[in-house]
Amino acid sequence: MSRQGLPEWLSTALPDHAAAPEALAQSARQQVETMGLPGLRDEEWRWTNLRPIHRGNFKTAPGQTAPSVTEAQPAEALPLDNPVRLRFIDGMLQGIPDDLPSGLHLVSLSDADEATRTAAFSPTPAPSADDPNDALVTLNTAMAREGVVIDVDASSVIERPIVIEWLDGATDGAMSHPRVLIRLGQSAQASVIEQSESVGDQPSWRNSVIVSKIAANAALTHIALGLTGPARLSTERCFASLERDARYHSYNMQLGGQVIRREYDIQIDGTGAHSDLIGLMMPRGKQLMDTHTRIVHAAADTTSNEHYRTIADESGRGVFKGRILVERDSQRIQAFQSSNNLLLSDTAEIDAKPELEIYADDVQCSHGATIGRLDEEALFYLRSRGLAAAEARGLLIAGFAQEVIDEIPDETLRYWLTERVQAQLGQHPDVAEA
Numbered sequence: 001m002s003r004q005g006l007p008e009w010l011s012t013a014l015p016d017h018a019a020a021p022e023a024l025a026q027s028a029r030q031q032v033e034t035m036g037l038p039g040l041r042d043e044e045w046r047w048t049n050l051r052p053i054h055r056g057n058f059k060t061a062p063g064q065t066a067p068s069v070t071e072a073q074p075a076e077a078l079p080l081d082n083p084v085r086l087r088f089i090d091g092m093l094q095g096i097p098d099d100l101p102s103g104l105h106l107v108s109l110s111d112a113d114e115a116t117r118t119a120a121f122s123p124t125p126a127p128s129a130d131d132p133n134d135a136l137v138t139l140n141t142a143m144a145r146e147g148v149v150i151d152v153d154a155s156s157v158i159e160r161p162i163v164i165e166w167l168d169g170a171t172d173g174a175m176s177h178p179r180v181l182i183r184l185g186q187s188a189q190a191s192v193i194e195q196s197e198s199v200g201d202q203p204s205w206r207n208s209v210i211v212s213k214i215a216a217n218a219a220l221t222h223i224a225l226g227l228t229g230p231a232r233l234s235t236e237r238c239f240a241s242l243e244r245d246a247r248y249h250s251y252n253m254q255l256g257g258q259v260i261r262r263e264y265d266i267q268i269d270g271t272g273a274h275s276d277l278i279g280l281m282m283p284r285g286k287q288l289m290d291t292h293t294r295i296v297h298a299a300a301d302t303t304s305n306e307h308y309r310t311i312a313d314e315s316g317r318g319v320f321k322g323r324i325l326v327e328r329d330s331q332r333i334q335a336f337q338s339s340n341n342l343l344l345s346d347t348a349e350i351d352a353k354p355e356l357e358i359y360a361d362d363v364q365c366s367h368g369a370t371i372g373r374l375d376e377e378a379l380f381y382l383r384s385r386g387l388a389a390a391e392a393r394g395l396l397i398a399g400f401a402q403e404v405i406d407e408i409p410d411e412t413l414r415y416w417l418t419e420r421v422q423a424q425l426g427q428h429p430d431v432a433e434a
Contacts, residue, residue: 005036009057019109019144019179020121028141035135044133047319047351048261048290052233058175058205060145061090072170072199075228079416080193083163086148089199090168091176091206093146103156103188109147109179116149120181123211123239124267125296136235140177140209147179150192154185154215161191161410166208168232169200180210184218184246191221191410196257198229203258205233212240212248216270219247221409224262225417226254230285236262244270244299251408252279252308253417254289255424263292268302279308280404282424283316283348290319297326297333306337309404311397311425312348321353324367328359337367342374342400397425 014032018025037054038045072089084104087094096106109120121141127134152158164180184190198204214220226234234257240248254260266275281289295304310318320339341350354367374396379389387395401421408414 006033007054007057009059013060014142015145018142019117019147020141021114021118024118024121025142028138031129031138032135032142035129035132035138038132038135042132044292044321048259048288050259052203052259053205056173056175056203056205056233058173061092061171061174061176072167074165074167074195074197078163078193078195078225079412080161080163080410083161083193085163085165087165087167088146088176088178089170090174090204091146091178093148101158101160103153104158104162104190105151105153107149109144109149109181112149116181119183119213120147120149120179120211123209123265124241125265136207137209137237140179140207140237143177144179145177147181149181150183150190152184152188152190155187156185157188158190161193164192164194166194166196166206167199168196168206168229168234169198169202169204172200172202173204175205175207177207180208182210182212182220184214184220186215187217188215189219191223193223194225196224196226196229196232196234198232201231203231203233205235207235208237210236210238212238214240214242214246214248216244216246219249221249223251223408223413224253226257226260227420228256230256230258230287232257233259234261237265238263239265239267240275241267242270242273242275245272246270247274249276249409250278252277252291253405254279254281254291255420257287257289259288261290261292264294266293266295266304267298268296268304269298271299271301273299273302275304277304277306277308278404278407280401281308281310281318281320282313282401282421283310283318284313286315288317288319293322295324295335297324297330297335300329300331300333302330303334304336307404307407308339309400310339310341310350311344311401312342312350313344315345315347317348318350320351320369321355322367323355323357324365326358326360326363326365330360331362333360333363333365335363335365339369341369341371342397343371344397394425398422401425
């Protein structure tokens with residue numbers, strides 16, 4: 001096992017006090033010093049090089065009072081009806097809104113009681129000190145200064161979407177380690193949307209963790225939108241635990257960033273629970289976009305559906321690794337996973353590794369991955385209908401992305417994202433000409 005160790009600048013940045021309960025933070029600091037950061041010889045990281053982080057010499061952002069922080073704004077507000085906005089600038093929460101709908105409770109992590117902070121730093125499954133893949137979660141535990149707790153009362157349906165604006169790079173060379181806890185009571189419903197952007201030209205690094213606890217018969221829709229920021233470095237980990245008949249619907253759309261690594265750990269613990277993991281990654285230039293997913297079916301009569309697509313152009317690199325584990329005696333499971341990937345240039349690269357691990361015999365499970373170029377037969381068909389070659393290719397590329405975008409439940413957000421994807425694809429000659 002090869003670990004890169006901690007860069008000297010990161011070792012000196014470890015705080016004496018963090019948002020986590022003191023005993024937990026102290027243990028995490030000790031583990032971080034021992035574990036270091038994962039390296040290319042660690043199986044879960046062999047396609048993702050953290051060299052830009054090692055060389056970054058990042059520093060903790062100055063806080064809410066810095067002018068660069070208070071003046072930072074997203075490039076464009078999402079087209080949502082009266083959302084509840086939570087703005088993080090370089091990892092620092094810029095206040096809690098006053099006009100909250102009934103049944104929704106928000107508190108900053110630094111103001112939460114110790115039991116709540118303990119819950120925020122206790123994901124399921126818990127990070128392992130012996131697992132290099134958990135090193136960044138442990139680092140987050142050691143260094144988190146701020147975050148937010150989102151609580152939804154039992155039987156409450158929150159119609160207004162909750163938007164978390166991650167605005168990174170307001171301070172040159174800033175790093176942050178925010179932690180978010182989402183708790184839905186029994187039969188509750190809510191939508192959380194992450195909007196990630198760079199607001200500066202210099203590299204920045206956000207190492208965030210989101211822990212979602214979904215009670216019986218509750219439903220959480222979780223949308224992640226990675227937008228502008230050619231120098232943005234982001235390592236993100238999402239944990240979700242599902243009780244009986246709970247639903248977790250995840251949509252992960254990554255369109256920008258230098259190195260973007262996003263991981264999902266879904267623990268399906270209750271009978272009748274269901275999880276959707278839907279995603280689109282579009283690396284270009286020298287961007288690296290990597291998504292790792294792990295779904296554990298730990299109860300009978302549970303289902304999951306996973307569909308990811310990657311469009312890689314220029315020298316961009318896309319990585320998808322998805323693992324489904326069906327535990328012993330978890331019978332009558334339905335779990336389906338697919339990864340479809342499109343290469344638009346000879347220098348682009350895509351790596352896909354679907355995995356199934358099954359310890360029960362009454363299951364319906366499948367997985368598969370495809371990597372290739374545009375379908376020549378489809379091109380021929382469109383050409384035979386009178387379309388020019390560039391127009392036919394452009395329609396196929398846009399249609400490939402659109403099949404994933406159409407899964408997003410909010411119609412207005414679908415149209416908005418479609419425009420962003422088409423604008424990005426327009427940089428490809430075939431799509432621009434079409």
